[in-house]
Amino acid sequence: MASNGPPPPPAARTDGPPPPAPARRTGRARRPGTGPRHGRADRAALALMLGVPALLVVGLVWLPAAATVLLSFTRWDGIGGLDTIEWIGVQNYTDAFTIYPPFEPALRNNLVWLVVLFTVPTLLGMFLAVLLDRELRGGSVYQSIFYLPVVLSLALIGFVWQLIYSRDQGLLNAFLAMVADAPAVDWFGNPDINLYAVLVAAGWRHTGYIMLLYLAGLKAVDPSLREAAAIDGAGPVRTFTRVVFPALLPINLVVVVVTVIDALRAFDIVWVINRGRNGLELISALVTSNVIGEASRVGFGSALAVVMLVISLVFIVVYVSTMLRGAQR
Amino acid sequence: MHHRPPGPPGLRRRALLGGLAGAGALLALPGLTGCGAAGRDDPNTVRMASNRANPAQREAVRESLGVYEAASGRTVEVNTFDSTSFQESINNYLQGTPDDVIGWFAGYRMRFFAERGLISDVTDVWDRHFEGAFTDQVRSLCTAPDGRQYMVPDSTAPWAVFHRRSLFERNGYEVPATREEFVGLCERMRADGLEPLASGIREGWPAMGMFDHLNLRINGPEFHLELLDGDHSWDSSEVRSVFGAWAELLPHHQPDPLGRGINEAQTSLVRGEAGMMLCGMFITHVFPEGEDLDDLDCFAFPEFDPEIGADVVEAPIDGFMVSGDPRNPEGARELLGHLGSLEAQEIYTAIDPQALPTHLDAGTGGFSPLDAKVNDMVASAGALTQYMDRDTRPDFASVVMIPALQRFLRQPDDIADLTGTIQRQKLSIFGR
Numbered sequence: 001m002a003s004n005g006p007p008p009p010p011a012a013r014t015d016g017p018p019p020p021a022p023a024r025r026t027g028r029a030r031r032p033g034t035g036p037r038h039g040r041a042d043r044a045a046l047a048l049m050l051g052v053p054a055l056l057v058v059g060l061v062w063l064p065a066a067a068t069v070l071l072s073f074t075r076w077d078g079i080g081g082l083d084t085i086e087w088i089g090v091q092n093y094t095d096a097f098t099i100y101p102p103f104e105p106a107l108r109n110n111l112v113w114l115v116v117l118f119t120v121p122t123l124l125g126m127f128l129a130v131l132l133d134r135e136l137r138g139g140s141v142y143q144s145i146f147y148l149p150v151v152l153s154l155a156l157i158g159f160v161w162q163l164i165y166s167r168d169q170g171l172l173n174a175f176l177a178m179v180a181d182a183p184a185v186d187w188f189g190n191p192d193i194n195l196y197a198v199l200v201a202a203g204w205r206h207t208g209y210i211m212l213l214y215l216a217g218l219k220a221v222d223p224s225l226r227e228a229a230a231i232d233g234a235g236p237v238r239t240f241t242r243v244v245f246p247a248l249l250p251i252n253l254v255v256v257v258v259t260v261i262d263a264l265r266a267f268d269i270v271w272v273i274n275r276g277r278n279g280l281e282l283i284s285a286l287v288t289s290n291v292i293g294e295a296s297r298v299g300f301g302s303a304l305a306v307v308m309l310v311i312s313l314v315f316i317v318v319y320v321s322t323m324l325r326g327a328q329r
Numbered sequence: 330m331h332h333r334p335p336g337p338p339g340l341r342r343r344a345l346l347g348g349l350a351g352a353g354a355l356l357a358l359p360g361l362t363g364c365g366a367a368g369r370d371d372p373n374t375v376r377m378a379s380n381r382a383n384p385a386q387r388e389a390v391r392e393s394l395g396v397y398e399a400a401s402g403r404t405v406e407v408n409t410f411d412s413t414s415f416q417e418s419i420n421n422y423l424q425g426t427p428d429d430v431i432g433w434f435a436g437y438r439m440r441f442f443a444e445r446g447l448i449s450d451v452t453d454v455w456d457r458h459f460e461g462a463f464t465d466q467v468r469s470l471c472t473a474p475d476g477r478q479y480m481v482p483d484s485t486a487p488w489a490v491f492h493r494r495s496l497f498e499r500n501g502y503e504v505p506a507t508r509e510e511f512v513g514l515c516e517r518m519r520a521d522g523l524e525p526l527a528s529g530i531r532e533g534w535p536a537m538g539m540f541d542h543l544n545l546r547i548n549g550p551e552f553h554l555e556l557l558d559g560d561h562s563w564d565s566s567e568v569r570s571v572f573g574a575w576a577e578l579l580p581h582h583q584p585d586p587l588g589r590g591i592n593e594a595q596t597s598l599v600r601g602e603a604g605m606m607l608c609g610m611f612i613t614h615v616f617p618e619g620e621d622l623d624d625l626d627c628f629a630f631p632e633f634d635p636e637i638g639a640d641v642v643e644a645p646i647d648g649f650m651v652s653g654d655p656r657n658p659e660g661a662r663e664l665l666g667h668l669g670s671l672e673a674q675e676i677y678t679a680i681d682p683q684a685l686p687t688h689l690d691a692g693t694g695g696f697s698p699l700d701a702k703v704n705d706m707v708a709s710a711g712a713l714t715q716y717m718d719r720d721t722r723p724d725f726a727s728v729v730m731i732p733a734l735q736r737f738l739r740q741p742d743d744i745a746d747l748t749g750t751i752q753r754q755k756l757s758i759f760g761r
Contacts, residue, residue, distance in 0.1 A: 077724075078420055079445045091757075099753040102732055167588045168597065188531060189588020191739060274531050278587050278735045293417040294438065294723035297758075 065309065072303035077296045092303035103304070106281035109195055110311075113202070113282070114263035121203040122259055125210025130240065132211070133218040147212055149205040158272030161201045191279025198280060202269055206262060210255055217251030218244070253322065260315045264308065283308045375660035376406045376428040377649075380415040381681070383614060389680035396676060397667040403660055423447040427652040429661035430668075435470040435646040436715040438723065439480045442650070443473035449651040449658070451665055452477045458666045466713050467687055470646055481669035482648035484677060484684035486610035487703050488538060488716070489627040489642075496523075496601055497626070504628045506639070508574075511631040515581035518604040526578070527603035528586035529594030530738060533731035536586075537717035538607050539578075540734060541643055543571045546633035550641045550712040557721035559759035564752035569744050574633065576741040586738055609645070609716075610703060613682040622682070625699055629706055640711035645719055646687060722758065729754045 038046070072093070075086045096103050128146055132139050149157070164171045165187035176182040187197040221244055229239040245252075267284040270276045276285025283304060290301030379390050387409060394405045408428060415422075419433075423442060431448075433439060442448045455468075455478045463482060471480040497504070500521060505511040515525035530536045544553045548567045555561055556568070583594065583603060595615040597603040606612065607630065616622040632639035649668050655661045667673050674686035679695050685704050693701055707713070718726040733751050737744070 079424065079447065095754075095757050099750070099757060101736070101750055162590075165588075166593065167585055168593055184585070186585035186588040189585050191587075194588070274587075275533060275731075277533055277732055278739070290724070290728055293727065294420060294441070295727050296420050297724045297728065 068302045068305050068309070071299055072306045074299040074302075076298045078291075078298040079296065088299070092300045093307075095300065096303055096307070102277070102281040102286055105279070106276075106283045106286050109280070109282055110263065110266070112195060113199065113266050114260065116196075116199050117203065117206055117259050117263050121206040122210050122255060124203075125207045126214050128207065128211045129214035129218055132215055143211075143215070147208040150208045150212075152205075154268045154272060157201065157205070157269060161198075161269075161273075165197055188273055189278070194273075194279045198269055198273065202266060206259070209258070209262075213251060213255055213258070214248070217248045221247050253319075257315075257319055260319075261312075264312055264315075283311075372657060372660065373403045374406060375403055375430060375657050375664050376408070377430040377664065378415070378422075378428040378432060379407055379409045380412045380432045381647075382409050382411045385614070386681050389677045389684070392680060393668070393673045393676045396672065397664060401663060401667075403663075405664065423652065429652060429655040429657050430664050431650050431652060432647065433480065433650055434715070434719050435467075435480055435482055435648055436719045437721060438719050439471065439648075439650060440473050441723070443475075443479040447653045448479050449653060449655065449661075450477045451479060451481060451651055451662065454478075454481060454662050454665050454669075459669055462669070462671075462688055462690070464689065467646060470713075470715065471648060480648045480650045481665045482646050482687045483668055483674050484681070485644045485646045485687055485707065486683040487642050487644040487685065487707055488542070488607065488609045488630075489703060489706065490605050490607050490630055491598065491612050491625060491627045492605045493598070493601060493624050494626040495624050496604065502604075505631045507631055508633045512578070512581070515578070515604075519581065523601075524583045524597065524603040525581040525605060526583065527594040527598045527606035528582040529589035529591040530586040530735065531588060531590045533727075533735060534718055535591045535594075535608075536734035536738065537726070537730065538609075538643070539575060540571060540730075541714065541717050542607060542630040543574050543633070544568075545641045545643070545714065546630060546637060546639060547571055547574060549637045550714060553714065554720060557717060559722075559725075559755065559761060562752055563755055564748045568748050568751075572737060572741075572744040572747065575737070576744070579738070579741055587735060609643075610683040610685070613699075618682075623697070627699065627702065638711065640709065642706050642710040642713055643716055644707050644710070644713045645716045646713075647684075725755065725758050729758065 071085075073087060073089060075088050075091075076084065128142075132143055136142070152160075162170075167173060167184050167186045167189065170187070172187065173182075173184045176185070185193070188194050225243055225247060226239055229243045234242065265284055266282055267276075267288070270280040270282055270285055271288065274280055275289060276282050277289075287301050287304045287308065289295065290297040290304060377394075379387075381387065381390055390407065390409075394407065398404055406428075423431075424447065433442075439448070443450075455471075459481070467482050468478070471478050471482055473479050496502075500517075502514055502517065503510070505514045518525040528535075541553070544556070547570055548556075552561065552567060556563070561567070583589065583597065586594075591608075592615065594603070594606060595608065595612050598606045598612070599616055599621065613622060613625065616625050629639050629642070649665055651658070651661045651665060669688070671686075671688045671690050674688045674691055675695070678684040678686045678691075685700060685707065693704060696704060714720055717730065721730075729751060733747060737747055
């Protein structure tokens with residue numbers, strides 16, 4: 001490619017810029033026009049309004065993140081001054097990848113979590129939203145019921161699923177025994193199935209969330225679009241897939257981001273059940289069990305947190321670049 | 330989505346600025362409360378953090394402190410924390426502005442804070458009040474490597490094998506004293522349709538009890554404590570023999586322990602579905618008071634090796650320490666002097682069913698038969714241990730041992746690989 005290709009690409013590249021260039025030029029032309037209208041007070045207010053949040057973000061997000069990266073190269077128990085920090089290079093990372101048995105299952109479980117959240121609750125939530133958008137009688141009642149899990153407290157959710165999944169006293173096993181005479185299943189303890197049992201609980205919560213997001217999106221879709229589609233003879237399914245769904249693009253992006261974030265920081269429910277062990281390992285739970293409490297392996301926990309940060313960064317970069325491209329358009 | 334907000338821009342900006350001012354005020358608040366707290370240095374007030382949160386324990390703490398308040402004229406402000414949450418936050422708590430007196434555990438977990446200067450030397454309290462009041466063993470559990478005391482003990486909740494007396498009588502079961510008798514009893518129970526050993530390991534830490542007891546009976550207390558202190562390799566024939574003995578007992582445990590909470594396992598003993606349970610005295614909280622609690626009986630974990638015997642008791646000792654920089658040092662020390670006293674211990678242990686006094690002169694008159702039996706076991710013990718998570722580094726116990734023991738319960742057949750994994754992580758954590 002390098003041998004016969006060179007001449008055309010540079011030409012193409014020099015040809016390429018002109019189309020966007022006028023747009024940029026008009027942008028620049030417009031800004032000087034709006035500039036002088038800002039008084040000094042306006043500028044001060046603007047600086048304050050941008051500066052304070054920027055400071056907060058730097059102080060509360062960027063600095064701790066940088067500190068985490070630094071700490072991941074140390075051994076420190078979090079007690080005493082900074083002089084007790086011992087620098088040990090990449091030892092924590094080596095340990096995590098070689099001699100820390102829960103690490104690999106945690107990576108795998110986070111991935112399974114992401115895939116399952118994307119397939120089941122997201123689609124189900126969308127489906128429920130479409131149904132509820134049709135102004136059924138008692139729609140708001142259904143809506144409240146489906147949304148309820150999102151607002152329930154963590155302790156309550158743990159308790160509810162404990163009642164259902166308990167091996168000896170649980171509802172589910174009692175039901176299975178009654179209906180199918182099945183032997184007791186160890187829903188929480190069997191590492192081959194407990195992740196999926198917990199995913200049902202997590203999905204139950206996520207569905208309500210997604211439903212609400214789509215419901216809001218659907219309400220904002222211009223009804224004339226649907227009317228036009230109906231006049232053109234499209235059925236309800238076609239109207240949704242070809243007309244309404246594409247109009248929901250901003251919501252879809254939000255849902256993707258929300259789902260990815262939820263999958264990465266999934267934590268509370270496994271923590272309540274068994275502190276994220278024995279088949280329910282998640283990176284967030286490993287970070288917590290290393291850092292909090294008396295364990296206080298701050299360095300090692302930070303290394304795990306950095307791994308999580310790197311994974312998140314992949315998604316964040318994709319998301320931000322999509323948004324920026326969208327904003328330029 | 331992209332259209333401009335229609336409202337008058339000036340108004341919106343003012344509202345936003347107002348919001349910013351509010352946020353600024355919120356940020357300034359912690360400083361203010363800091364000043365307020367510093368102003369509360371009242372010599373007649375002692376503040377205490379208690380991790381004894383269930384109803385009987387709260388009442389017991391209140392009664393004991395009431396006696397102190399009446400005698401000293403000081404008031405004690407008690408902050409009660411849920412025990413597990415307190416454990417998860419104690420590192421930060423001790424580095425912040427902790428209360429003057431703090432309820433905690435003796436042994437490694439107290440020494441850890443003493444070595445880092447987060448708690449105060451209370452040797453003078455021992456010298457003044459507790460000469461000859463406790464056994465040397467208990468005293469050493471309250472002593473840091475510098476030879477000074479940092480905790481005053483009050484009560485203990487020892488471990489044993491618990492069972493229902495009526496169930497043993499009805500079926501003609503004998504209390505087993507040796508490994509053979511123990512296994513024989515388990516087999517009889519299974520033939521009678523019982524789960525011999527109740528087992529609930531979902532929380533992780535309850536698995537440590539069986540490891541501790543088998544190691545104590547097979548390898549003895551010295552090896553056990555040295556192993557937990559990091560002096561021996563985990564990838565050794567001694568440790569493998571412990572897991573081997575455990576694997577032989579596993580068929581007699583309730584199946585699927587990893588999905589069952591310890592409370593559910595205790596409940597199966599209450600209901601008479603399980604025959605026995607290796608547990609701490611805290612099991613008494615689950616048995617309803619009256620007939621059921623009176624029916625609860627126990628025996629020492631049986632002997633596995635006649636050379637070693639069965640007289641080591643796992644007796645986690647609880648007590649109180651003084652924070653590193655107490656607001657009211659005099660009051661805190663005086664309160665500690667009260668909490669370790671015979672009177673305070675007798676009041677406390679009479680109300681909290683799991684607690685036995687550690688004071689040597691404690692009267693046994695008010696004891697239930699169960700209390701008396703366990704108290705005898707402790708008094709005649711060859712050695713006391715504290716439980717794995719109190720006898721070793723907390724990071725090793727929670728981050729390495731819990732997952733390892735859970736893995737053993739899942740796959741009891743590859744012990745050699747398991748002990749190798751533990752040893753590799755132990756080397757990384759202990760650095761030796």
